[in-house]
Amino acid sequence: MKRPKRPTIRDVAEKAGVSIATVSKYVNGQQSFSPAVEEKLREAIEDLGYSQNSLARAMVTGRTTAIGLAVMDLANPHYSNVVKGANRVALANGYNLFVVDMEESIAAVRPLLEALAPRTDGLIVSARIPKDVTDWLAELDKPVAFLGQPERDDVLTVGTDSVQVAALLAQYLVRQGFKRFGYMGYSRAPSNADRLQGLRQILEPAGVELLIFDVDEPTNEAGERAAARVLLRPDRPDVIIGWNDLVAIGMMNEARSLGFKVPFDVAFAGIDNIPISRYVTPPLTTVDVCSQTTGEVVMKKIIAMIEEKPQPTDLTLEPALIIRESTQRQFT
Amino acid sequence: MKRPKRPTIRDVAEKAGVSIATVSKYVNGQQSFSPAVEEKLREAIEDLGYSQNSLARAMVTGRTTAIGLAVMDLANPHYSNVVKGANRVALANGYNLFVVDMEESIAAVRPLLEALAPRTDGLIVSARIPKDVTDWLAELDKPVAFLGQPERDDVLTVGTDSVQVAALLAQYLVRQGFKRFGYMGYSRAPSNADRLQGLRQILEPAGVELLIFDVDEPTNEAGERAAARVLLRPDRPDVIIGWNDLVAIGMMNEARSLGFKVPFDVAFAGIDNIPISRYVTPPLTTVDVCSQTTGEVVMKKIIAMIEEKPQPTDLTLEPALIIRESTQRQFT
DNA sequence: AAATATCAGTTAAACGTTTTCCTTGTTTGG
DNA sequence: CCAAACAAGGAAAACGTTTAACTGATATTT
Known part of the structure; x- marks a missing residue:
């Protein structure tokens, strides 16, 4: 198991004989380039097998284009369906959905969320969680939504009554x-x-x-x-x-x-x-x-929050x- | 929706009147401290509601203590069980498991993995994926394991025959x-x-x-x-x-x-x-x-790879x- | 009492990006 | 032709951490 240290933007810049700023702009398609440079960049990237380190990117931009979903128990088909709905909407809007399973253990949720939070632009939590955790979530800089029954009116909650x-x-x-x-x-x-x-x-x-x-x-x-x-x-x-x-x-x-x-x-x-x-x-x-709809709706709402604010209203779905x-x- | 910009290690350092290095060592418990400093740090962290930005941490250490699992379809209970097994072992070893659902769409897997890879120390993929993606995975600096039937002998694969x-x-x-x-x-x-x-x-x-x-x-x-x-x-x-x-x-x-x-x-x-x-x-x-065992075994293997190399052997489980x-x- | 080890804390570089100004050369309008 | 506008690219700061190397003290050993 060698760890070849994957190529950075710097390697690409060097190989192509340009500055790292140029490479960055190129991979993000932010500017036009002379054919010569464009060709060299294409080639260098291809040769090195470069791909963006989204961690570093997220650090500076503050955006991850990912959303986290913490679910009570993935083995429960109800939650699988919530995930399905959420995932569809996320993908359709250019976000990735990362799911974590808390295995019915409310106690373990805090570290899970702490790990998830910095990697995502928004969090969805499918449980009523302890007050200290909701407080922590509240003073996070990210939109958070809950799945379940509306409880507090300062947070978005989606579910049936x-x-x-x-x-x-x-x-x-x-x-x-x-x-x-x-x-x-x-x-x-x-x-x-x-x-x-x-x-x-x-x-x-x-x-x-x-x-x-x-x-x-x-x-x-x-x-x-x-x-x-x-x-x-x-x-x-x-x-x-x-x-x-x-x-x-x-x-x-x-x-x-x-x-x-x-x-x-x-x-x-x-x-x-x-x-x-x-x-x-x-x-x-x-x-x-409405398992799947729940997932879809909450994802739509949270994406709306991430991309700037419609007022977060609770949404109660009609059971049938x-x-x-x-x-x-x-x-x- | 205000985004209050959450506190950094720098804010804590300033408030406590110490250097950021000290704060870092404190939160990672790497050294002992004078009671005075310790108290101030505790207080500052408490007041500010500081918690580590694991993104930044991951950038410098190169370790994320997270593992990614890309699964064909979470609505399929077989995969839910694989996830369960993997999750248990991950948690028991101090790792977080992030699951992504590829919804039976092999085509969409590449961007998913590209998003997942930098956020994790290792990747598990539950499908036979196209050659260009396996190639890309191979030249990644991370351990990768597959779920399913052994196919290439240079990658770890766990599953039944x-x-x-x-x-x-x-x-x-x-x-x-x-x-x-x-x-x-x-x-x-x-x-x-x-x-x-x-x-x-x-x-x-x-x-x-x-x-x-x-x-x-x-x-x-x-x-x-x-x-x-x-x-x-x-x-x-x-x-x-x-x-x-x-x-x-x-x-x-x-x-x-x-x-x-x-x-x-x-x-x-x-x-x-x-x-x-x-x-x-x-x-x-x-x-x-052996859905659950599959998850457990592959997670054990990949953790072993992350924490330094036992030879990656394919493992075929006995169906019953x-x-x-x-x-x-x-x-x- | 001198030499040495330990302790508590600091400085600064590094991780891989993005992004805001700059700089240079080239085109365009009058 | 001259000024103004533009296009292509670069320099450097910033994001929030960790960590190696360093600095003074204080404590321990001979």
């Missing part, structure tokens, strides 16, 4: 005739409280029971592990809402292998509308939280109920 | 008694040829038919769209292998909604062993290609057959 999402689902399920609700939440997520509020807002007036459970991580496996806790109770719910689609799918699977008929013995619904939810058996009822067979049950 | 993967699956399916094989490939992937070779290697000696089809992208939807083409033929295969689990799941779903009983009318198998494959109905037989119900059929 968790209360509304939960209420939407509850409303439909109540109308379907379900009588005993279970909710398998993820209490470590701050929006868990909002989801609960949304559920209660509908269920209490309707006089419907709500049993609350908790998973230790928002994954298939955790849902699967937790399912028995709720299914084997004497007062088993007739419908169970998962913190997200992954949890719901995990629970549903375990239910079926315990011999329950879904949705007849027990129904399931999730939240997020990840792509795979269509493909499980039975297909999962869920709420679309996706009705599939996992809750399609005739009540007699 | 596509020929072996396909052969493993074929072998099992032949033993199961399947007689007419379908393969829904993704011909735009270079390893498609290897997969085919692996299949033929087993199927031809066994005197088993092989029908070859092609999807336009390696996704659920594409599999679903393509399914009818193979299912509605008069000489319909009795088992269909998907390019990956996503394609297989898409096809399987479409088969079921066309009224086929899986695995009795037609069986399905995938490749990758993505997490969700356990949860579809019927659970999908597949080949585990995962037998589930989607191919469990009794032949009479």
